[in-house]
Amino acid sequence: MLDINDLQVCVGDRQILRGLTLTIGEGEVHAIMGPNGSGKSTLAHVLAGRPGYEVTGGSIRFKGEDLLVLAPEERARQGVFLAFQYPVEVPGVNNTYMLKAALNAVRKHRGEQELDAMEFLQFVKKRLEIVQMNESFLSRGVNEGFSGGEKKRNEILQMAVLEPVLAVLDETDSGLDIDALRIVADGVNQLRSAARSFLLVTHYQRLLEYIVPDQVHVLADGRIVKSGGPELALELEMRGYDWLRGQDAA
Amino acid sequence: MSASAVTEHFLAAFERVAPLLPGAAAPAVLEARRVALARFARLGMPTARTEAWRYSNHGNWLRQPLDPAPVVATTAALPGELDPGNLAVTDLGAHARILFVDGRRVDERGTRALPPGLRLHPLSRLLEEDTELARPWLATAVEAANDGPAALNLAFFSEGALIEVEREAGAVTIEIIFLSTDSGVGHTAHTHLCVEIADGAHATVVERHVSLGSVESAAGADVSRQLRVGSRARLSHAVLQDAHPRLYHLQRTSARVGADAELSLWSLALGGNLARYEATVDLSGRGASVDLAGVYALKGRQAADHHLTVRHLAPDTRSQMRFRGLLDGHSRGAFTGCVQVAPGADGASARQANDNLLLSPHAEAVSRPELGIETDDVQCSHGSTVGQQDESAVFYLRSRGIDEATARSLLSSAFAIAILRTMPHDGARALALAMLTLHLPQRLALEEML
Numbered sequence: 001m002l003d004i005n006d007l008q009v010c011v012g013d014r015q016i017l018r019g020l021t022l023t024i025g026e027g028e029v030h031a032i033m034g035p036n037g038s039g040k041s042t043l044a045h046v047l048a049g050r051p052g053y054e055v056t057g058g059s060i061r062f063k064g065e066d067l068l069v070l071a072p073e074e075r076a077r078q079g080v081f082l083a084f085q086y087p088v089e090v091p092g093v094n095n096t097y098m099l100k101a102a103l104n105a106v107r108k109h110r111g112e113q114e115l116d117a118m119e120f121l122q123f124v125k126k127r128l129e130i131v132q133m134n135e136s137f138l139s140r141g142v143n144e145g146f147s148g149g150e151k152k153r154n155e156i157l158q159m160a161v162l163e164p165v166l167a168v169l170d171e172t173d174s175g176l177d178i179d180a181l182r183i184v185a186d187g188v189n190q191l192r193s194a195a196r197s198f199l200l201v202t203h204y205q206r207l208l209e210y211i212v213p214d215q216v217h218v219l220a221d222g223r224i225v226k227s228g229g230p231e232l233a234l235e236l237e238m239r240g241y242d243w244l245r246g247q248d249a250a
Numbered sequence: 251m252s253a254s255a256v257t258e259h260f261l262a263a264f265e266r267v268a269p270l271l272p273g274a275a276a277p278a279v280l281e282a283r284r285v286a287l288a289r290f291a292r293l294g295m296p297t298a299r300t301e302a303w304r305y306s307n308h309g310n311w312l313r314q315p316l317d318p319a320p321v322v323a324t325t326a327a328l329p330g331e332l333d334p335g336n337l338a339v340t341d342l343g344a345h346a347r348i349l350f351v352d353g354r355r356v357d358e359r360g361t362r363a364l365p366p367g368l369r370l371h372p373l374s375r376l377l378e379e380d381t382e383l384a385r386p387w388l389a390t391a392v393e394a395a396n397d398g399p400a401a402l403n404l405a406f407f408s409e410g411a412l413i414e415v416e417r418e419a420g421a422v423t424i425e426i427i428f429l430s431t432d433s434g435v436g437h438t439a440h441t442h443l444c445v446e447i448a449d450g451a452h453a454t455v456v457e458r459h460v461s462l463g464s465v466e467s468a469a470g471a472d473v474s475r476q477l478r479v480g481s482r483a484r485l486s487h488a489v490l491q492d493a494h495p496r497l498y499h500l501q502r503t504s505a506r507v508g509a510d511a512e513l514s515l516w517s518l519a520l521g522g523n524l525a526r527y528e529a530t531v532d533l534s535g536r537g538a539s540v541d542l543a544g545v546y547a548l549k550g551r552q553a554a555d556h557h558l559t560v561r562h563l564a565p566d567t568r569s570q571m572r573f574r575g576l577l578d579g580h581s582r583g584a585f586t587g588c589v590q591v592a593p594g595a596d597g598a599s600a601r602q603a604n605d606n607l608l609l610s611p612h613a614e615a616v617s618r619p620e621l622g623i624e625t626d627d628v629q630c631s632h633g634s635t636v637g638q639q640d641e642s643a644v645f646y647l648r649s650r651g652i653d654e655a656t657a658r659s660l661l662s663s664a665f666a667i668a669i670l671r672t673m674p675h676d677g678a679r680a681l682a683l684a685m686l687t688l689h690l691p692q693r694l695a696l697e698e699m700l
């Protein structure tokens with residue numbers, strides 16, 4: 001599904017990722033943990049194709065194809081989804097408009113019929129239930145005046161609408177109270193399937209109590225320094241990250 | 251041409267056309283025109299150094315002004331290819347419609363009967379047949395003509411309308427269409443509108459300034475308006491302009507708003523080579539208010555210059571200006587908002603906002619607030635911004651599968667729609683959105699964004 005090999009990424013003249021290698025199979029859930037500033041969001045953005053991140057070495061293959069040659073919108077249409085750590089406010093564009101435009105762009109790419117306003121409303125109502133949002137969210141500007149928790153739930157709503165093949169969730173758990181965390185985690189669990197892979201970027205082990213990953217990786221100083229099963233998250237919770245610094249991938 | 255040559259040119263033109271202008275036989279009309287012409291002779295055309303016209307000297311037209319349109323029969327026949335039905339992209343549900351083609355009035359067939367309390371008078375007829383009714387309007391127009399182009403309008407206008415709305419008419423909508431065609435090239439068509447909303451009456455006037463076919467050479471359209479809004483009356487006036495790119499489009503509005511009356515003035519400027527929109531609003535009765543709002547969306551080498559003045563002359567008066575510019579290509583959008591609060595106009599409040607989005611590194615936005623406050627008891631605020639598109643929002647939309655061009659267009663539209671969505675008349679708002687849709691590179695369903 002996703003093969004990242006020896007990825008080197010610079011922002012400006014600073015190298016952030018220094019030889020990151022990671023493979024995620026179909027239907028697998030992987031978690032990436034690591035200290036602040038270790039490059040987790042950089043990885044997420046590079047996967048989504050954000051301008052300004054220069055890949056200076058290595059490769060990313062998605063479903064066997066070179067991902068890096070694709071524009072961000074092409075990646076999205078092929079099934080890459082990024083839930084932003086800091087979702088962007090888009091004043092004046094309402095949620096329905098954006099979701100429908102996005103869904104229809106993706107459907108068109110898949111050779112499916114575009115949905116009209118009525119069909120879309122039916123479709124989106126079911127997805128709203130997944131994140132326990134009410135319909136009033138649809139008519140509001142995208143993330144405009146949303147609370148932190150509402151923004152994160154809105155990201156999961158978008159994921160539920162777009163039904164990606166690979167979902168990258170960048171600290172979707174940060175800033176959530178325990179109820180909101182449960183809603184987000186339930187939403188993700190409902191969307192888990194054999195055909196959908198997840199990359200969960202998180203800071204805390206807490207999320208992983210709700211979403212049990214297949215593998216946990218530690219990102220430090222721009223590369224994966226340790227990988228393991230779900231128990232690694234617990235160990236990190238107790239010991240912190242310092243003991244892993246300067247190690248190579250185990 | 252030198253400044254004095256320009257002046258001489260118009261003086262000579264006046265001697266040629268004056269006998270043909272409507273009302274030429276009525277001494278009061280001719281006198282008003284002569285006073286206006288004398289005013290022009292004294293003021294001359296503005297120059298690039300005239301502060302109020304600095305951003306309107308587009309293509310050096312102040313030095314090379316176009317001749318006034320020749321005077322011919324004031325009601326022309328409808329051009330064969332022109333079916334007014336085709337113009338109704340959106341049905342405004344208007345109670346009355348007036349059509350001007352290159353400054354000449356065109357009678358439409360099957361015009362509906364007007365509701366009682368709504369009267370429309372073609373100005374040409376008024377000048378010829380009912381000079382008494384026209385006289386006070388001419389007098390205030392002469393008084394208000396404080397620059398060369400305003401004086402020229404009064405000297406040369408050959409058509410226009412007087413619209414009178416009484417309270418018994420109910421809430422009426424009047425649609426006025428100004429059409430520019432190829433036969434108007436090389437000239438400036440001067441028209442004059444007078445609108446009187448009686449005490450307690452309620453009206454919407456929607457002007458559509460559009461073009462027919464492709465017009466290859468320069469032409470001018472010059473519209474003067476006088477609006478009088480009686481006590482407790484409401485007038486909403488919108489100019490929706492998407493004229494051909496060779497048109498010098500000049501407008502000036504002077505308005506007087508009575509006690510507890512509400513005026514809203516809208517300008518959507520999409521077309522033209524130069525689009526100049528001037529408005530001077532006197533809030534003369536206690537509790538009078540005005541809301542001035544608009545959007546200019548320009549590209550290529552277009553220029554738009556909005557020049558607004560509100561004079562708070564009575565206590566408890568309110569004014570608001572909300573304008574947004576979307577500037578692409580090498581375009582320039584200028585905005586000047588002047589607020590004057592007279593002594594004794596206590597409790598006045600004035601707000602002003604002008605925000606611009608530069609869509610190209612070559613586009614330019616000019617924003618100038620001017621405040622003249624002569625009382626302490628007043629609340630004023632103004633803000634202006636010039637920015638670029640939010641690249642993180644562009645990426646956010648793209649990351650959802652929306653292509654870059656659509657994402658950018660969506661963000662620009664949203665920026666403009668934030669203003670347009672507050673247009674008070676449903677039909678006018680729908681029409682404004684339809685016109686904006688056609689103007690932007692991506693045909694987005696803007697209605698759905700509301």
Ligand SMILES: Nc1ncnc2c1ncn2[C@@H]1O[C@H](COP(=O)(O)OP(=O)(O)O)[C@@H](O)[C@H]1O
Pocket residue numbers: 011012016034035036037038039040041042043052
């Ligand atoms: N757009 C950017 N411009 C400059 N520096 C950046 C940018 N994005 C990330 N960085 C830097 O790269 C490093 C990694 O950041 P990030 O990927 O956000 O880390 P994490 O998500 O793991 O906290 C940090 O030192 C951060 O300051």
Ligand SMILES: [Mg+2]
Pocket residue numbers: 040041042085170171
């Ligand atoms: Mg981060």
